[in-house]
Amino acid sequence: MTRVFISRDMASVALGADEVARAFADAGCEVVRTGSHGLFVIEPLVEVEAGDRRIAYGPVTPADVAAILDGTHPNCLGEIAALPFFARQQRFTFARCGIVDPLSLADYAAHGGWIGLDIARAAEPQAVVDAVKASGLRGRGGAGFPTGIKWQTVLDAPGATKYIVCNADEGDSGTFADRMLMEGDPFCLIEGMAIAAHAVGASHGYIYIRSEYPFAIQTMRDAIALSAGRIAPFTLEVRAGAGAYVCGEETALLDSIEGRRGQVRAKPPLPALSGLFGKPTVINNVLSLAAVPFILAEGAEAYANVGFGRSRGTMPVQLAGNVKHGGLFEVGFGITLGELVNDIGGGTASGRPVRAVQVGGPLGAYFPPSMFDLPFDYEAFTAAGGLIGHAGITVFDDSVDMAHMARFAMEFCAAESCGKCTPCRIGSTRGVEIMDRIIAGRPVPSSVRPELVEGPSFSADVERKNSPSTSSGQTGFLDQALYSRAPDRIDVSLGAQTALLRDLCDTMKYGSLCALGGFTPYPVLSALDHFPEDFGAPAPVLAAAE
Ligand SMILES: Cc1cc2nc3c(=O)[nH]c(=O)nc-3n(C[C@H](O)[C@H](O)[C@H](O)COP(=O)(O)O)c2cc1C
Ligand code: SF4
Numbered sequence: 001m002t003r004v005f006i007s008r009d010m011a012s013v014a015l016g017a018d019e020v021a022r023a024f025a026d027a028g029c030e031v032v033r034t035g036s037h038g039l040f041v042i043e044p045l046v047e048v049e050a051g052d053r054r055i056a057y058g059p060v061t062p063a064d065v066a067a068i069l070d071g072t073h074p075n076c077l078g079e080i081a082a083l084p085f086f087a088r089q090q091r092f093t094f095a096r097c098g099i100v101d102p103l104s105l106a107d108y109a110a111h112g113g114w115i116g117l118d119i120a121r122a123a124e125p126q127a128v129v130d131a132v133k134a135s136g137l138r139g140r141g142g143a144g145f146p147t148g149i150k151w152q153t154v155l156d157a158p159g160a161t162k163y164i165v166c167n168a169d170e171g172d173s174g175t176f177a178d179r180m181l182m183e184g185d186p187f188c189l190i191e192g193m194a195i196a197a198h199a200v201g202a203s204h205g206y207i208y209i210r211s212e213y214p215f216a217i218q219t220m221r222d223a224i225a226l227s228a229g230r231i232a233p234f235t236l237e238v239r240a241g242a243g244a245y246v247c248g249e250e251t252a253l254l255d256s257i258e259g260r261r262g263q264v265r266a267k268p269p270l271p272a273l274s275g276l277f278g279k280p281t282v283i284n285n286v287l288s289l290a291a292v293p294f295i296l297a298e299g300a301e302a303y304a305n306v307g308f309g310r311s312r313g314t315m316p317v318q319l320a321g322n323v324k325h326g327g328l329f330e331v332g333f334g335i336t337l338g339e340l341v342n343d344i345g346g347g348t349a350s351g352r353p354v355r356a357v358q359v360g361g362p363l364g365a366y367f368p369p370s371m372f373d374l375p376f377d378y379e380a381f382t383a384a385g386g387l388i389g390h391a392g393i394t395v396f397d398d399s400v401d402m403a404h405m406a407r408f409a410m411e412f413c414a415a416e417s418c419g420k421c422t423p424c425r426i427g428s429t430r431g432v433e434i435m436d437r438i439i440a441g442r443p444v445p446s447s448v449r450p451e452l453v454e455g456p457s458f459s460a461d462v463e464r465k466n467s468p469s470t471s472s473g474q475t476g477f478l479d480q481a482l483y484s485r486a487p488d489r490i491d492v493s494l495g496a497q498t499a500l501l502r503d504l505c506d507t508m509k510y511g512s513l514c515a516l517g518g519f520t521p522y523p524v525l526s527a528l529d530h531f532p533e534d535f536g537a538p539a540p541v542l543a544a545a546e
Contacts, residue, residue, distance in 0.1 A: 003032060004029050005054060005099075006024065006034070006047075007098065008183070012036050024046065035098050035180060035185060037098035038098065054080070055079065059075065096112075102187075114230065117194050117195055117230075117231070120194075129155055132148035134300035136313060137292070139284060140286075140288045141288065161203075163277075163279055164196045164200070167248060168285075169210050171361070173392065177287055182219060183219050189207070189286055191292075195292050205234065210248075211241050245362075245516070246263075247262035262418065315331065319395070323345040323347070324345060331376075336372060341357055354395060357393055359394075360387040363387070363389065365386030403527070403534040403535050407436070410434075410520065413428035414429045423507050424513070431505075434500055442536030502528075505524055
C-alpha cells in the first residue's frame with residue numbers, strides 16, 4: 001500500500017489538506033498526518049513514500065490523486081529538504097515538524113525524542129541549569145531574557161511547590177511558530193517542560209494556549225495524555241486563554257490561570273520568586289522550552305556555536321503579510337533582514353516594491369528597505385530602535401500608509417490595554433486623537449496611491465475638520481476627536497501635533513507598567529522617523545547608492 005504524508009496543521013487544513021487526505025484514503029493509500037514543513041505556498045502538500053525518500057507534490061487538490069500516484073503531476077517538488085527555502089535553514093527546534101506523526105510516541109522516539117530528558121534526569125538539577133546557561137538560550141517570547149538565569153532563580157528559590165508555565169498565548173500579529181510546534185511536534189514542548197521541571201524542582205506545569213488555537217489545544221491535550229507515563233512524576237495540563245492580547249504578558253497570564261481577569265502585576269516580586277499561586281514559577285515561551293531538548297541531547301556547545309554576538313542558537317522566523325513565500329524559516333541569528341524578506345520571502349506577494357516591514361508583532365518597529373542590512377540580533381535591533389520579539393516579520397508594499405499604521409498601533413493599544421496604568425490606558429486614546437488630527441491635516445502623501453489608502457480621504461478629512469458635525473447632524477468619530485477638547489485651545493498644526501505625539505510616546509515609553517504601553521511608541525515613532533512624508537513632513541534624503 002502506498003504511504004503518503006499530509007499535514008494536519010491548521011494552516012494546511014485551511015488550505016484544503018483534509019479533503020486531499022480523504023481523497024488519498026479513498027484511493028486506497030495509507031495516509032499519515034504530520035505537522036507542516038512551514039512553506040504555505042506549496043500547501044496542501046503531499047509527500048509520497050518512495051523507499052527511504054519522500055517525493056513532494058504541492059500545492060495539490062483532491063482531483064490530483066491519480067496524477068500524483070503515477071508520478072506525472074506537474075507540481076512535483078522532489079525532496080522537500082532540497083528546496084532552497086528548506087536547504088538554507090538550520091532546524092534545531094523544528095527538526096521533526098512536517099516529518100513525524102505528531103501524536104506517535106514511536107515516531108518521536110525514533111527521531112531523537114526523549115534523549116534530552118533522559119540526559120537531564122541522569123544529571124543534577126544544577127548541571128541542567130548550567131547547560132541551559134552555557135547554550136546562551138534567551139527567551140523567545142519577546143524580551144530575550146537569558147533562560148538559564150531565570151531557571152537558576154527558580155532553582156534557588158525556597159519552597160516545596162514550584163510551577164512550570166508555558167506561554168503559548170502567541171498574540172503577535174503575523175506569528176504562528178508556537179502553534180506550528182504544538183500541532184506538529186507536541187512531545188518536543190512536553191519534553192522541554194519536563195526538563196525544566198527537573199532543573200528547578202517543579203512537579204506540575206500549565207500550558208496556556210490562546211483560544212483561537214483549537215487544534216493546538218486538542219493536540220497538546222492528546223499528547224499530554226499519551227506521554228503522561230513518560231514524563232511522570234511531572235504532570236501537565238492545558239489552559240485555554242480567553243482572547244486578550246495582554247494575557248500573553250507573563251503576570252497577566254498568571255492571573256488568568258488563577259481564574260481572575262488578566263491584569264498586569266507590578267514587579268517585584270518576580271514570577272520566578274512569587275509567581276503562580278504565589279509560588280516560584282518558571283514562565284517561558286513555547287520556543288524557549290522547545291529549544292531545550294536539543295540543547296541537552298546535542299550539548300550546549302552545539303547550540304551556542306550557531307548565532308551572532310550575544311544572540312546564540314537559532315530563531316524560527318515567521319514571514320507573513322504581503323510576502324510571496326510566507327512561512328516558517330528557522331535559522332541562526334545573524335542573517336540580515338533583507339535576506340529574510342527578499343531572498344527567502346521573495347519580496348511582496350503583490351509584486352509591488354517592499355516599502356516597510358514590521359518586526360516583532362504589533363509593538364515592533366517598522367523598518368524601510370534602506371535598513372535591510374540589519375542583522376537579526378537582539379542588540380542590533382535594539383540599537384536600531386526596534387525589537388525582535390517573537391520574530392514575526394510582516395511585509396508591506398508601497399501602497400501602505402504609515403500614518404494609518406501609526407494610528408493603528410495606538411488604537412490597538414487602546415483596545416488591548418488592561419487599564420492598570422494611566423500612560424497606556426489614557427495615553428493610547430489621546431494618541432489615536434493626535435493621529436486623527438495629523439491624518440486630517442496632512443497633504444496626501446505622494447508615496448501613497450489615494451485609492452489604496454484605507455480610511456477617510458484627505459479632502460473628506462478637511463471638509464470634516466472644518467465642520468464639527470456631519471450633514472445628518474450626527475458627529476462622527478473624527479469630529480469628536482477634533483472638537484471634544486476645547487478646539488480653540490488646541491494647536492492643530494502638523495508641527496504641533498507631531499511634537500505632541502513624540503511627547504506622548506515619551507510618556508508612554510517611560511511611564512507604562514508593562515511593554516504594551518511601553519513599546520507602542522516603537523511602531524509609532526519608527527513610522528514617523530522613517531516615513532515622515534506620510535505625516536506631512538518632507539521625505540528623508542537617502543544616501544545615493546554609489
Ligand atoms: C503585552 C504583552 C504580550 C505578550 N505576549 C506574549 C505571548 O503571546 N507569548 C509569549 O511567549 N510572551 C509574550 N509576552 C512576553 C512575556 O511577558 C514573557 O516575557 C515571556 O512569556 C517570557 O518567556 P521567555 O523568557 O521564554 O520569552 C508578552 C509581553 C507583553 C508585555
Ligand atoms: S502598560 Fe499599563 S495599562 Fe497597559 S497593559 Fe501594561 S499594565 Fe496594563
